[in-house]
Amino acid sequence: MKSRILVYGVEGFMGALTSRAAMRAGLSHVAAGRNIAPVAQHAAALAREGGALAEPRTFSLGKAGRIATQLDDIAVLVNCADLGDDDLHTLLDACMATGTHYLDLAGDRGRVAALVARDDEARERKIMVMAGAGFDFAAAAAVGARLAHILPGARAVTLAVKRSALTAGEAKRLVAALREPGETVKNGQFVPAGAGEKTIEVDFDNGPETAWLAPWRGEAMAARHRGGYSTIESYEVLPEAAARALEPGTWAHRFFRRGWGLKRLERKLARGRLSPTSEDLKRGRAVIWGEARTPDGITRRARLETPAPHLYSAAAAILLAQRATMEDVKTGFQLPSAIGGAALVEDIPGVVWREIVEVDPSVEAEADRPVALDMQAGGV
Structure with a gap:
């Protein structure tokens, strides 16, 4: 039985950070990417730190057959690279051919839909495929799963995310997502939704803050396919510049709807951050309500x-990759919470769970959704 873990995309910040997390967990693993020089430099840096062995390996994503030769000894591939649709499916084809479980950090609705579409094939090949192995999906899924355990019989969930500052890549993806149609799920059916068309006021532990409907997130798509909730909405606290772009009647909204100044907005959101600094990582916190x-x-x-x-x-x-190496791991498309369970809350350093016991009756939720402000679409 294969047991090795491969982290793909170690030339990038998230790939390198994930590979380093594997080293700190004492896992010998394969550190892989497209370009030999940065991959070798990364593996050498880990070796100098005296941690678990990271074997450098390079391969491009042009042909599934060639990729498969690099995966014969790999049990789980953790993808941290930013992939286009063609590269994603080529990599998945190679995983299917070699019986390699596939985990992807991306958790947007497009990535979830792409992996859901391979569910039957993955089951036939006896492998697991998972989107959202990182914060944007796994942490939110963990909140939903734990609330379902606390409240048996719950059929509706609302999630709201407040995260730290964006990098340039994250800002670019957010701006693109804000302009795309999305959906929520209500009573088991997809409901078309636009970014920010509703807001809710959420106390993330420092008083009420506005969170905007985020139908680009993958929770609704995943819950529709596999999950215990029949109604789900996701919200995010947005940076001020992004929030202004969604406010009907403002010049910022008119420009945004017409596609003007998108690059400028990306730069304003990122503020020159190509990747988090060590101080950002040390001080940064995020909250999911x-x-x-x-x-x-x-x-x-x-x-x-x-x-x-x-x-x-x-x-x-890395926690999910370790779980995927177990013999009894579920196959097909799986949610992070189905594989990681309580460990996504209890076994990751620095994570704090707080159940909110006292609820203000003045803001008590309706049976089918929380108190929300429906925003009228602004004219252009």
Whole structure:
């Protein structure tokens, strides 16, 4: 039985951070990427630190057959690279051919949909495929799963995310996501939704803050395919510049709808950050707020506070990869919470779970959704 873990994309910040998390967990692993020089430099740096062995390996994503020769001894591939659709499916084809489980840090609705579409094939090949092995999906999934355990019979959940500052790559993806149509799930059915068309006020432990509907996130897509909730909405606290771009009636909104100044907005959101600094990682925190509801109106709320999202992502990805090497791992498309379980909350350093016991009756949620402000679409 294969047991090796391969981290792909170690030339990039998240790949290197995830590989380093594997080293700190004492895991010998394969550190892989497209370009030999940065991959070799990364592996050499880990070797100098005296940690677990990281074997450098390079391969491009042009042909599945060639990739497969690099995966014959690999049990789990953790993808940290930013892949286009063609590269993603080529890599998946190679994993299918070699019986290699596939974990992807990306958790947007497009990536979730792409892996859901390979569910039957993955089951036939007896491998697991997972999107959202990092913070953006795994942490939110953990909140939803734990609330379902606390409140048996819950059928609706609302999640809201507040994270630390964005990097340039994250800002670019956010700006693109804000302009795309998305969906939520209500009573088991997809409901078309636009970014920011509703808001809720959420207390992330420092007083109420506005969170905007985030239908680009993958929770609704995943829950529709496999999950215990029939109604789900996801929200995010947005940087001020992004929030202004969504406010109907403002010049910023008119420009944004017409596609003007998008690069300028990306630069404003990133503020020159190509990747987090060591200080960002040390001080950064993120919070996910969740509310689960039963059909008869019983509500439970909780907050999950994590270290900097990048640190959580790296630790969660390695934890999930280790679980995937077990003989009894579930196959097909799987949610992070189905594989990681309570460990996504309890076994990652710096994570704090708080159930919110006292609920202000003045903001008590309706049975089918939280108190929300429906925003009228602005004219252009």
